[in-house]
Amino acid sequence: MVLVVLATTVLFTASNYRGQAEALKVITVMNIVELAILIGVGVLGVMQVEPANLEPFAPMGLGPLLPTMAFIYISYVGFDLITVAAEEIIEPAKNIPRAILITLGVGVAIYLLLLYVMMGVVNYTELAQTSTPFIFVADVLFGPWGRWAGVIATIMASLSAFSVTLGASSRVLFALGRDGYVPEVLSRLHPTHNTPHIALLVCAGIVVLLGASGIVRLLASASSFGYLIAIGVVNYAVIALHQKMPALRRPFKIALYPTIPILGIISCWFFVPLLEPQSLLLGTGLTAVGGVLYLIQPENRPDLGALPAVVHRLKLRIQSYWRPHMNLLIIGGGSQGRNIADRLLKQDEFRMVFRSSEYQITFIEQDEATCESLEQRYNVPIYQGDGAKQEILEQVEPHKMDVAIAATNSDERNTIMALQAKRMGIERVIAIARDPDYVSLMEDSGITCISAPYATAAMVENFLDRPGVADLFEIESGIASLIDMEVPVNGKVVGRMIQDIDIPEQCVVAAIIRDDNFVVPRGRTEVRSGDHVVFVGPSDAVQEAHNTFSSEQETA
Structure with a gap:
């Protein structure tokens, strides 16, 4: 048993490790085989249903029926797992609701068909004697061929569900790490496959331990408890967030609000007390x-x-140990705001698969068309409204924001929004401004102003990540960056020659300014405290070199 669990986990961990596309190829094949057998047994079995076997509807009464409904609830959560992959789905606002409705409709139809056939072909007393009722009924209907078809369908269903759940669990753990509720290391992505590989390996390890324990029934019941509670909370959160954050863009429209969420809460939590006492504990x-x-x-x-x-x-x-790097509020979703977000999220020119854990970005944008464009490009919260208004800023919970960036094309609006954000308690505020009058006004209020029209995004990153850097320029629209930083007094590189310092290959020490003198750096040039070192190279390489030169000696 342990070897089977281990082998299965290794197989599907490997497929998910390479990405959802690889895992879905395997899952699709298994689902096609499973559905063909299920539908075949259901359609052909209808002809052999005995109406007498279907009466009475609940021969043992409703007492055992309701706890069973609570226990098997986990069988219906496949539609819910679709939402976990929202950040990897193109146009999630359209495709996720569509996928959920199709999955739920097809799944319920197949469940009802098979239950009708299984209960109608044999008496319920016979079904009660077997732990594999579908295989038993397929055997009764079609003999050995039916039995083996039932076995294959059961294996395919179990394995495909396992692969989907494993992938979904790793992405939930990834999101928790990204949002700071578990160690941040779990939100790291594989450099090649761009998958949450560490979270996936942790989930795989948990699966092996629990799967080998043999307490499958208890775990299934506890899982039903978790889903019932969680989906009830989600329904409650829908109502709470509508009241607390009315300006937040919601691509998913809710019909008959708030009736549907209220019914969702009731229908979920009604079954919780009916679960086994151990699973409740x-x-x-x-x-x-x-x-x-x-x-x-x-x-x-x-x-x-x-x-x-x-x-x-x-x-x-x-x-x-697990706080995310920084929560950023970008006020303005035009070209300036998008350039900043692209730079910080290391966004390609198409779309991002996963939202980075290093920066968690929230947008405020007034124009609806721009909001729709942001929704298609980023998987981040977007509030539609005037970023200069206090009621809009309150909805984004400014006490959770580390930095606010006013990034519209208007100096006047950026000034008002930056001052408002500062007044509402956001400690670090950055504004884009070119007019010297506005710049002096904001700097007097403790707001950082950036006025370089062509290096705005790079300079924002500079202020956020490298506060010790004196200046930054972007070369050829971002191909390379040039920065100047001061070596700290107790820096680790003080007293070392440049050739002995671990500097990225793509980064060059272009110059050293020492006591107002220009020093041409050579391999044997010694770095001293207070030196202004100028780096040139791609942004990532320059940042790595900066981290090396700015790190300080540990004090006892």
Whole structure:
């Protein structure tokens, strides 16, 4: 049993490791085989249904029926897993609802057909004697060929569901790492395949451990608990977010709001008390762990700052291991705002597969057509409204933002929006401005102004990532960058020759300014504290060199 679990996990971890496209090829083949057998058995089996076997409808009463409905709820969550891959789907606003409705409709139709056939072909007392009712009925209908077809369909269904769930679980863990609720290392992407490989390996390890434990029924029941609670919370969050953030763009339209979310809450949570006591205990414990991880985030519970100093320091220490790099608010989704987002997200000219964990970007944009363009290009929150208005800024929760960037093409609007963001408590505010009068006004208020029209995106990245850099220029529209930084007094490179320092091959130390003198750098040139070092090269290589030269010696 353990070897089977291990082999299966390794196989489907490898397919998901290479990307969803590779995994979907295998899943598609298995689903086609499975559906052909299921539909074949259902259609041919209708001819042999005995009406007498279908009465009474619930021979044992509704008592056992409701707990069973709660237990098998996990069988219907395939439609929900589609949403997990939203960041890898083209035009998710259209394709995800369509895929969910098709999946749910086809799945329910096949379930009803097969249940009708299975309950009508043999008496329920016979079905109760077997742990594989579909295989049993296929055997009754078609003999050995039917039995083997049932076995194959069961294996295909289990394996395809396993592959989908494994991939979805890794992407949930990736998103949690990106949002800062679990260690940030889980949100890293594979450099070649662009998949959350670390999260995938962690999920695979958990699957092997739990699969080998033999407590499958308990795990299935606990999974149903998790899905029932989670989807109920999602339905509640829909109502809460509509009230709290009315300006947030919602590509997914909800019919009959708020009736549908309310019915969703009731229909999910009604079944929770009907689950097994062990799964209730396990599910409650895991929910409590998740609640703790959520509450230790200061942006979610600012009042935790009132805890005793020792507890508060411990909380900050734990959080520091997985806090995401930076939450950015970009006000203005025009060319300036998009250039900045592209630069920070390392966006290609088409579209991004995964949203980076290094920067978590939120847009505010007033124009509806521009908002639609942003939705197609980025998988990030977008608020439609006037970024100069306090009620719009309040909806984006400014206390969670590390940086706000006013990036419209109007100096006047950028000035108003930057001042408003600063007034609402965002510590670091950057504004694009060219008029010296506006620049001086904002700088007097502690706002960083960027006025270079051709290097705006690169300079924003410079201010965010390399605060010690004195200046930056972009060469040939971003092919290379040139920056100047000051070596700290206790820097690790102080006293070392350039040839002995690990500098990326594509980066060049172009110059050293020392005591107002120009020094031509050679391999044996010694770096001193206070030197202004000028680097030239691609942005990533320049940033790596900057990190090396700016790192400081550890103090005892």
